[in-house]
Amino acid sequence: MADKSAISTYTEGDNRTLITKSHPSIHFTLDPKVSMTGAAAKGLNALIYAMQRQARYLSDNITEYHAKLGKGNTVIQMPISEFAKLIGVSSRNYQAFKKTIYEMGDMKVTWSNDEKGAAGNFGFHNLFVRAEVKDSGLEFVIPPESRELFINDKNVAVIDFVKVADCLSSKYSIFLHDIIEESMNGIADHSQVNVLQFTNEELRNALKVPYDLKAGEKTYSYPQPSRFIDKVLKPAVSEYNAAEMKYHILGYNHDRGRVWHFEIIPLSKTYIRRLELERPDELHALIMAMKQFGLNELNRSEFINSVVDEKDFEYLLYCKDVTLKNTRKVNGNAGGFFRTVFKNNSEQFNKIWEIACKEREIASVARRNKEQEHIDKQKEAHKTAYIKNRIDAFLKPIYENEDALDEFMEALMVHAINIKHPSSRKYKSEIESGRIPDATDPMVRMVAQSKLNITDNELNNYVEQQPIQINV
Numbered sequence: 001m002a003d004k005s006a007i008s009t010y011t012e013g014d015n016r017t018l019i020t021k022s023h024p025s026i027h028f029t030l031d032p033k034v035s036m037t038g039a040a041a042k043g044l045n046a047l048i049y050a051m052q053r054q055a056r057y058l059s060d061n062i063t064e065y066h067a068k069l070g071k072g073n074t075v076i077q078m079p080i081s082e083f084a085k086l087i088g089v090s091s092r093n094y095q096a097f098k099k100t101i102y103e104m105g106d107m108k109v110t111w112s113n114d115e116k117g118a119a120g121n122f123g124f125h126n127l128f129v130r131a132e133v134k135d136s137g138l139e140f141v142i143p144p145e146s147r148e149l150f151i152n153d154k155n156v157a158v159i160d161f162v163k164v165a166d167c168l169s170s171k172y173s174i175f176l177h178d179i180i181e182e183s184m185n186g187i188a189d190h191s192q193v194n195v196l197q198f199t200n201e202e203l204r205n206a207l208k209v210p211y212d213l214k215a216g217e218k219t220y221s222y223p224q225p226s227r228f229i230d231k232v233l234k235p236a237v238s239e240y241n242a243a244e245m246k247y248h249i250l251g252y253n254h255d256r257g258r259v260w261h262f263e264i265i266p267l268s269k270t271y272i273r274r275l276e277l278e279r280p281d282e283l284h285a286l287i288m289a290m291k292q293f294g295l296n297e298l299n300r301s302e303f304i305n306s307v308v309d310e311k312d313f314e315y316l317l318y319c320k321d322v323t324l325k326n327t328r329k330v331n332g333n334a335g336g337f338f339r340t341v342f343k344n345n346s347e348q349f350n351k352i353w354e355i356a357c358k359e360r361e362i363a364s365v366a367r368r369n370k371e372q373e374h375i376d377k378q379k380e381a382h383k384t385a386y387i388k389n390r391i392d393a394f395l396k397p398i399y400e401n402e403d404a405l406d407e408f409m410e411a412l413m414v415h416a417i418n419i420k421h422p423s424s425r426k427y428k429s430e431i432e433s434g435r436i437p438d439a440t441d442p443m444v445r446m447v448a449q450s451k452l453n454i455t456d457n458e459l460n461n462y463v464e465q466q467p468i469q470i471n472v
Contacts, residue, residue, distance in 0.1 A: 017162035017278055019049045022154040026178045027202075031108035031124065032211045039087065039096070040103035041174045041208075044127075045161040046086035047104075047140060048150045050078055050472035055151050057364065058371045058470075062153045066144075068375055073129055074147050075469040076140040083138050088165040101131055101138075109149070141467065157181040160246075162278065167243035172207050172236035179206045180240075180247055180264060193250060196262045203260050207232060225257035271307045282317065289320045293334035303342070314356075315349050316342075375468055382466045383459050391448045395439045409436060412447045 025048075030036055051074075059065035080097075089096050107127040127149075129141040159181060168174050183196045198206070204220050209232060211218040222228040237249050250263040275283045283304075290300045307313045322345070323338045398404045409431045416424035427443060430436075437444050 017049065017160060017274075019045060019052055019159050019161050020155040021048075021157045021159055021178060021182070022149075022152050023156050023182065024152075024154065025149050026157060026175075026182055027206055028109045028149065029205050030208050031106075031110050032213070034106040034108060035210070036107065036171050036208055037103055038169045038171045038174055039089070039100040040107065041171045042087040042161075042165045043083075043100045043104045044107065045159065045164060045174075046083060047076070049086060049161055050083075051076065051147070051150055051470075054371070054470055054472045057367050058375075059368075062151060065151065066148065068372070069144075069147065069468045069470075070464040070466065071144050072465045073141050073143055073467040075467050076142065076472055077469060078138055078472045080133065080136050080138050086162070086165065098133075101133060104128060105131055157185050160274070163243075163245065167245070168239055170236060170239060172209075172232050173239040173243075175207045176236045176240055177245060179203075180245075180249075180262075184247060184264060184266075192265075194264045196264055198260045198262075200254075200258050200260065204228075207236070225254055228257070271309060271313070272304055275307070275313060279313075282313075286316055286320055289324065290335075290338065293323060293338050295335045295338070299335070311353055314353065315346065318349055318352065319345065371470070374471070378468055379463050379466075382463045386459060386462050387449065387454060390452055390454060391445050392439070394448050394452055395444070399439055405436065408447070411451075412437075412443060415447050415450070416443060 055062075055065045059068060084090060084097060087100060089100065105128055108124050109127060110122070110124040125143065125145050127142065127146045129143055131141070132139045157178060159178065164174055164177060168177060179198070180196070184194065187194055201218070204211070209220050209222070209228075211220045213219075220228075222231045233252065237252065241249055244267060247264050247266050250265055252260060252262045254260045272283075287300060287304070290303065295303075303316060307316065319338055319341045322341050323334055326337065327334060398408050413424070413428045413431060416427045421427075421443070423443075427437070439445075
């Protein structure tokens with residue numbers, strides 16, 4: 001999955017609200033001292049979505065994307081209104097929005113190989129370096145470790161995060177949804193009841209249950225299975241089932257709290273569920289138009305439920321528009337005309353759809369070029385700043401030492417003559433008369449740079465470590 005498909009699965013158009021998650025991004029362990037809420041979990045999903053969408057616009061594969069952004073921090077900028085919409089919070093609800101941002105700032109990933117003593121390996125990294133909200137913009141700064149956690153080629157689950165944001169509220173139900181999606185992703189037959197098994201530690205870690213470290217061992221909150229069920233599983237399962245996600249949890253049990261078993265059955269779904277989330281206005285307009293055409297509820301449902309992908313939906317919208325444009329010609333039988341258009345125009349629409357897809361591809365290439373230009377300008381600015389700082393640092397002690405300055409001016413005159421600079425005589429005359437050019441003079445800086453011998457490899461290594469700003 002390290003080729004084009006690795007990124008094209010993020011989103012197949014601007015209206016999709018899916019994110020892919022890898023095993024590491026589902027199972028990372030949070031700092032137990034941090035009390036994480038469902039709002040923070042939704043914020044994390046929203047940020048992953050925004051980054052993955054931008055990654056798809058910018059690159060064809062994971063390796064290329066991370067190479068373009070380098071090894072420094074990534075600065076993510078987006079409108080507050082967009083982020084608020086993605087997490088299901090009104091941007092006017094200042095307190096709720098502020099609370100979410102602060103909680104996200106406390107997210108810290110911890111790891112340990114569970115060995116005791118000095119030989120044990122353990123550590124942490126903060127998911128975010130900082131965040132800032134000002135005016136109508138939101139800025140997150142994330143380290144490369146987090147970027148690679150959110151965007152990699154080890155995807156195991158596809159999450160409809162807007163559905164999650166709208167229908168789930170607690171962190172336990174949100175993370176339960178993640179591990180169910182991951183586990184069911186590896187099962188070929190979804191038509192029957194499937195039993196998922198998790199060890200006690202796997203389940204508690206995946207649900208981000210807090211824990212204390214005592215003598216190098218984890219002691220989770222609600223250690224007794226009955227308390228864990230009452231405080232974590234029962235409310236999480238209840239909320240998950242009520243949301244009618246892709247699957248339904250029939251029941252769960254455990255072997256003395258060591259291994260947990262979940263009985264999972266898929267729910268029958270149609271593309272309509274996604275349309276309700278992503279394109280509600282257009283869906284509502286289509287239904288109202290069909291009602292106006294005289295189609296009864298059963299007929300309308302047949303058309304709507306026939307939609308299995310974006311092309312099907314666009315075709316219905318096309319048929320609606322054609323019918324509306326010809327309402328004066330249908331002699332009161334708009335419903336029949338709509339049916340005729342639907343039956344007879346699929347081949348014509350194929351050509352329209354093909355053109356639309358090409359236009360979308362052209363727009364995507366244009367956006368990618370614009371994003372790449374934005375990154376290239378930043379890299380050039382970093383190179384320019386690096387060279388300037390190196391030259392400034394090189395010249396400062398020279399201009400503070402008379403002997404060093406005399407030697408440097410001699411080198412400047414030789415350099416000007418050697419490159420046959422048109423002002424070489426002028427430089428020689430002024431220097432010999434005591435009029436020394438200052439450190440901002442272009443020739444002075446040219447000679448300084450030649451003495452520093454700054455290589456392309458040195459410049460590229462520096463730029464690799466610098467922050468890159470992306471607009472999502």
